[in-house]
Amino acid sequence: RRCGFPEVIFGEGKPAATIATIFDRLLAAQVRCLATRISEEKADLLRAHFASRKNPTARYNSLASTFRVDPHDAPPLERKGRVTVITAGTSDLAVADEARETLDWMGINVHTINDVGVAGPHRLPARLPEFVGSDAIVCVAGMEAALPSIVGGYVDCPVIGVPTSVGYGANFGGIAALLSMLNSCAANVTVVNINAGFKGGYLAGMIASKLHDARQRPQ
Amino acid sequence: RRCGFPEVIFGEGKPAATIATIFDRLLAAQVRCLATRISEEKADLLRAHFASRKNPTARYNSLASTFRVDPHDAPPLERKGRVTVITAGTSDLAVADEARETLDWMGINVHTINDVGVAGPHRLPARLPEFVGSDAIVCVAGMEAALPSIVGGYVDCPVIGVPTSVGYGANFGGIAALLSMLNSCAANVTVVNINAGFKGGYLAGMIASKLHDARQRPQ
Amino acid sequence: RRCGFPEVIFGEGKPAATIATIFDRLLAAQVRCLATRISEEKADLLRAHFASRKNPTARYNSLASTFRVDPHDAPPLERKGRVTVITAGTSDLAVADEARETLDWMGINVHTINDVGVAGPHRLPARLPEFVGSDAIVCVAGMEAALPSIVGGYVDCPVIGVPTSVGYGANFGGIAALLSMLNSCAANVTVVNINAGFKGGYLAGMIASKLHDARQRPQ
Amino acid sequence: RRCGFPEVIFGEGKPAATIATIFDRLLAAQVRCLATRISEEKADLLRAHFASRKNPTARYNSLASTFRVDPHDAPPLERKGRVTVITAGTSDLAVADEARETLDWMGINVHTINDVGVAGPHRLPARLPEFVGSDAIVCVAGMEAALPSIVGGYVDCPVIGVPTSVGYGANFGGIAALLSMLNSCAANVTVVNINAGFKGGYLAGMIASKLHDARQRPQ
Amino acid sequence: RRCGFPEVIFGEGKPAATIATIFDRLLAAQVRCLATRISEEKADLLRAHFASRKNPTARYNSLASTFRVDPHDAPPLERKGRVTVITAGTSDLAVADEARETLDWMGINVHTINDVGVAGPHRLPARLPEFVGSDAIVCVAGMEAALPSIVGGYVDCPVIGVPTSVGYGANFGGIAALLSMLNSCAANVTVVNINAGFKGGYLAGMIASKLHDARQRPQ
Amino acid sequence: RRCGFPEVIFGEGKPAATIATIFDRLLAAQVRCLATRISEEKADLLRAHFASRKNPTARYNSLASTFRVDPHDAPPLERKGRVTVITAGTSDLAVADEARETLDWMGINVHTINDVGVAGPHRLPARLPEFVGSDAIVCVAGMEAALPSIVGGYVDCPVIGVPTSVGYGANFGGIAALLSMLNSCAANVTVVNINAGFKGGYLAGMIASKLHDARQRPQ
Amino acid sequence: RRCGFPEVIFGEGKPAATIATIFDRLLAAQVRCLATRISEEKADLLRAHFASRKNPTARYNSLASTFRVDPHDAPPLERKGRVTVITAGTSDLAVADEARETLDWMGINVHTINDVGVAGPHRLPARLPEFVGSDAIVCVAGMEAALPSIVGGYVDCPVIGVPTSVGYGANFGGIAALLSMLNSCAANVTVVNINAGFKGGYLAGMIASKLHDARQRPQ
Amino acid sequence: RRCGFPEVIFGEGKPAATIATIFDRLLAAQVRCLATRISEEKADLLRAHFASRKNPTARYNSLASTFRVDPHDAPPLERKGRVTVITAGTSDLAVADEARETLDWMGINVHTINDVGVAGPHRLPARLPEFVGSDAIVCVAGMEAALPSIVGGYVDCPVIGVPTSVGYGANFGGIAALLSMLNSCAANVTVVNINAGFKGGYLAGMIASKLHDARQRPQ
Ligand SMILES: Nc1ncnc2c1ncn2[C@@H]1O[C@H](COP(=O)(O)O)[C@@H](O)[C@H]1O
Ligand SMILES: Nc1ncnc2c1ncn2[C@@H]1O[C@H](COP(=O)(O)O)[C@@H](O)[C@H]1O
Ligand SMILES: Nc1ncnc2c1ncn2[C@@H]1O[C@H](COP(=O)(O)O)[C@@H](O)[C@H]1O
Ligand SMILES: Nc1ncnc2c1ncn2[C@@H]1O[C@H](COP(=O)(O)O)[C@@H](O)[C@H]1O
Ligand SMILES: [Mg+2]
Ligand SMILES: [Mg+2]
Ligand SMILES: [Mg+2]
Numbered sequence A, B, C, D, E, F, G, H: 001r002r003c004g005f006p007e008v009i010f011g012e013g014k015p016a017a018t019i020a021t022i023f024d025r026l027l028a029a030q031v032r033c034l035a036t037r038i039s040e041e042k043a044d045l046l047r048a049h050f051a052s053r054k055n056p057t058a059r060y061n062s063l064a065s066t067f068r069v070d071p072h073d074a075p076p077l078e079r080k081g082r083v084t085v086i087t088a089g090t091s092d093l094a095v096a097d098e099a100r101e102t103l104d105w106m107g108i109n110v111h112t113i114n115d116v117g118v119a120g121p122h123r124l125p126a127r128l129p130e131f132v133g134s135d136a137i138v139c140v141a142g143m144e145a146a147l148p149s150i151v152g153g154y155v156d157c158p159v160i161g162v163p164t165s166v167g168y169g170a171n172f173g174g175i176a177a178l179l180s181m182l183n184s185c186a187a188n189v190t191v192v193n194i195n196a197g198f199k200g201g202y203l204a205g206m207i208a209s210k211l212h213d214a215r216q217r218p219q
């Protein structure tokens, strides 16, 4: 297990049969499984596969395009840490939900706050109590992607910006949002690839997990 | 006089002698003069020129790189309208001051608010009373240029975004700020060229001037 | 109501059911509604929805891809201000009509002039009487997008350039038109995003509306 | 002699001594010589060289950065054809003058029209008689570079657009002007490299020269 | 008739009915008609339209995507001038044929030479007699687009480069070919937009036509 | 104090006098000060300033271009956490040292490992014991910037990639390194702006600091 | 036969019938044939064609999208040289297999090593014995494309990098991988076009073939 | 010694003292030394250093910007293999000479052919006997960089294209040449970074060296 977490399958370009085979191997080793970028078609095939194996834990999230399946007798997952996923608009939800699913699979406590983009300047401050105190924040935004800079000004934890390709015209498939986040004047904002919900969630979860462990096992 | 205002000289690439000649012609026609993008060297030559002509109104603004000179006996300029120029950071001041000088020359009442960028999220709301109620706002910002979107959410007047080339690395000479403003989710934000303080001021001044006239001369 | 006008729905990426729900809420609050970027399929669903509610005001504009619906008993809208929408060619009409629908919904008097691009240099001057005197002009153009610069030279009001992605090859999805407008040598030209007919119309309407109000209520 | 005209030296990156040697060889072969992109420093060295050779025809054009020198006893050049060089603004003059010098050296009748850019829409039509009837037109423009499209609409001869790097911000060293010309909706506009005054002049001169010859030697 | 030739319809984005209407108007005025960028579907509709009008001259070229139709009783077109269209590879044929159709419609004598790209260095020299002596050459090439530079070195007439989007990877939809042609070291090479077969043909035809007229009507 | 740490001055574009004034104010408030992007010239002026104030703690790092100064009687800084700064080559040292200075100023234990880029594949594994177990890693690399991906594969902590503009040709001022890091296949790699040593250090320090506190104050 | 090998057909954009005709001609001349970029549809038509000609050697590789066919009675191909094809991940396999098929058709001994990208840093060193000693290496990688730099550090033969368009977001269709390889700090890494498996294989095969010949026929 | 050759120092950004120290260490180990990207200033310091050490082999090549120094008593270098370095124009000479110096230092027989670019189509074929039969060819070209494609068509050995930043306007610092070479239709052309004369020479030398060894030591 790399980085303290079982492998995640990047589903794009892999046939459902290949994914099922990898999952079977991981499940046999008692690993909880996650695959990202799974289309509806592949999900149907995977669902059929795990139905035939009588594994009732298989589940597809069509918003996040993720597929999850646990070993038959996996014990309930103990939750740890605290990450908030914040979106600028409803169109950013699919990417944000890939982050949320990743965090959930890592066993992190996740809270999500949607549609608090800068166009409504009173919306974000109104929800401060919900995200101040997070171990890390995943901030998902397209278009001008001003949100991470503003969130970064309110908190003293790492803010991981996930630019999305939401928008049209001069947003150039997410370049506008990516450049905006890279040039953020807030010192606690860092950036991952365009639409990389998985990576944003993974990094936030890694930070929260380590903080949780440090709190449990003091030096 | 184009667009209701006397011509403004774009000083870049024009020798001081050429600019002096154009100014002399305009002054003879009783026109108040403005030149932008004037270096210290050219300013010295222009100052000497107008000293020799005994015109005491010649003045250079080294921050804005603008040069102004009025006809000897120009009457005091009656002020009209109300425009606010807002900057994200102190590094945007040179571009903002080109906008302010342009508005001043147009006879518009200008107020400036500096260094209220998003890194300090409480700074802008604290100054709302100073800019709510403007006829138009010029918003000057570099780096991620989130400011116009936020200003746009607080007011019901046109916000003219002037992206600046302030920043480094992936700001690419102002492209990051330009794209950010073009993709603003605030519907009242429009954009001019990178570092185009003159254009931002001119457009805001044109709107304020027309509103002033409409108020004076009702239908 | 932000910016003095009721909210407009950006329809791209929102299911018809979601749009219908927002519309119902706005109509209950006596708000006239506009949604942009509505496909034929979504329009059919929305039409059925409002037919079942017996609201006869629901109407779809398939050129502009806009959907409008008013409260059952909305009083006739009093018209104010004057905006002209000018296109370079017939291929720019869809974007221009999004601007026109937005202005119409704002209650602004709109006049449109089509296909007066620079390829026919006598066409624009022949129609000067139709647009000189506008409160603001929306200028929609693709390809080399020379039109706003020329229109800007004839008038003394703000010209809002809307670059379109019309063209092929080195137009790069509207970048050529966007850069052309940003570099306009006319001081009264400002720019919005590629294909952003809504934003162009909204800004022009805001200026016209404020001028109308100033004329009615002199200081 | 390539393309029917003696070789032209591209001076950038070549030492003055190298250029002088090539010139000496060409002069010995009775060829009229032209070098482009010659700095003041190199021009001084070349002037000294030809002074020492007592060739009084050596001459430097510091605006165009061109250097010319003829064989001692070259007969007067008979003029032919008719090309007009048109600039949008005075900042385009250096590039335009490289085109004019090239045409002059080719023995073409050249007429230049300066500063008729689109910002002043009445300036170009006022000078129609000066350029209608040209064999070819070289149109030099920076910023939004709308001029070639408009010129192209008035004439029925080839218009060779030379984009210049004049401007700032989003003109990106001439890319805005280049894209604008490539996307021209006028069918008779073709384009050469940014700042390529030589190439623009050369192509126009080649067309004019062939037309002159065809008129002299009918089939 | 602009530029001495009847109007050509750019078919992309125009419904077949609109094109038919424009054609009917032009035919009534005894104008020979050409439309470019016509899909098979639109061609079927246009063919049916002109069949119903019993005009047997309507013809579609599915390689060039052009549609032609003449007035019923148009006299045979007298051919003039001489243009050669040269392609680098067979994949460039569609763009080249748009150029050839345009030249044919202009009444120019056209000769085409295919698949003589630089990969086979002996192929072009072997065909020199076929293109030396042309009034103008249209050179159509994708990928590295070296052909215009080489053709330009063999002839003393204008070479109009038409970059195509043929290729993959780092050709970026024709940018590689466009930049290659703009940077051609041959002084007689000029460039039009990517895939702009019409424009390449039109310019070459205009030059050939003027040369033909000059030969017929000497001064 | 933003984000739990005193303000850091971005020195680029600010006169030395302005920086001195801000420092004086912070020192009066007992804050340890750091300024980045300080040239040798500004450093001389700052050194003179603090010499005159008899503050012996003022010190300039000419490699990192940073300036530090502490309150006269600041207590020794207690060290906490553990961050490793790793560079690919010696040319990346200036950017890496800005990160190291930032971490030092935050009171973090920093270890640096230089010149372990991928060209020498045995160099990095040989030093594993030095960086495995870090709280966070700052990885500074130019050119192809492969280092963060490889480091990321060896550790289970966040790796913050800082792309540098080191290289030439197709590195485009750091774009190659930036894109390389954004596309890292290692899930624990996140990215800041090109040459943003400060930001890389600040984020790593924030993570290390929070981990240290969690270890000290268990739940 | 150019470059010592029979022509290879680039299948993209060529109808199956055209390809069949070229193959028939080559087969008649006793040439072993290869076509690249062949879709399933074209493969079906080609298979039918060669079935009707009773040539049992026709075979399609749907992973590599290549089609091979030999003369009926071609002697078994004697193998020579040694090339290793290495991929970073399983998504790079299609491009790698185009390289492998090209090498196989050239008669080169090929060995492939898959999925040894940098995310798993122990995977490549573990397989050193398989590729050290190759005549040349083809290294196929997408995303951050760090693999060629690392491979280059282990061997003393040419490494030909083939960037792939595998990835999403800021990989921009393979630009990230291309730039990464061009900026490789390993001196023995050279690059071909994005997804150019054929070219990578061809160059490696040419080097291996020449080395084999040199070993057989010593000076 | 990596790749079978002693290390080469990349001089850009390294102080002369650092380079001298590395050289001293290599010389002590009896290694022949090469440094690239050495300015005149650094060369003076290095020359003084080795004069003081009485090593008469130290030599600077100001065209190539390379510095060489051998151990005092190094035996004469036995020459092997055969590489040709070809340039398109004289402006490409500096980059080509970096390649030539690298090959010379590797002990390879080098021949150079200058100024045979495509503008003079007869120049390259006239010199075929000089480069046919090379083990590898380094082809250095700027502007449209058509040369490698043409050279590639004449030979059956690897052609390593080195794009240069020679040119102006739309060559964008060598991007035009780079893209041109990457899109070469000749299958034996591969590419290194812009201006990377060292890398081009190194790869060609590696191929030639291996071929020489194979010829000497047959299997
Ligand atoms: N949506 C995603 N975006 C980026 N990386 C991913 C994603 N999903 C999985 N991964 C990464 O890809 C690795 C698996 O890649 P693969 O072996 O191709 O399935 C995982 O360990 C993750 O690090
Ligand atoms: N076509 C459009 N282009 C850009 N912005 C739009 C468009 N239509 C609506 N909007 C803006 O989007 C806002 C609503 O966004 P949403 O809440 O996502 O529906 C409106 O208030 C407008 O400011
Ligand atoms: N997949 C490929 N990528 C790049 N070049 C190819 C490819 N397949 C074939 N070629 C080249 O294209 C040439 C044939 O092109 P064509 O004449 O268009 O079939 C061959 O000689 C090869 O050099
Ligand atoms: N001009 C150059 N361009 C690219 N790489 C070079 C150049 N000169 C030297 N190198 C490479 O840089 C390595 C040395 O880098 P460094 O350790 O920074 O001196 C050498 O082994 C070469 O691989
Ligand atoms: Mg929203
Ligand atoms: Mg600030
Ligand atoms: Mg039109």
Ligand SMILES: [Mg+2]
Pocket: D088, D089, D090, D115, D116, D117, D119
């Ligand atoms: Mg002008």
Ligand SMILES: [Mg+2]
Pocket: E088, E089, E090, E115, E117, E119
């Ligand atoms: Mg071919």
Ligand SMILES: [Mg+2]
Pocket: F088, F089, F090, F115, F117, F119
């Ligand atoms: Mg190194």
Ligand SMILES: [Mg+2]
Pocket: G088, G089, G090, G115, G117, G119
């Ligand atoms: Mg993998």
Ligand SMILES: [Mg+2]
Pocket: H088, H089, H090, H115, H116, H117, H119
């Ligand atoms: Mg040359």
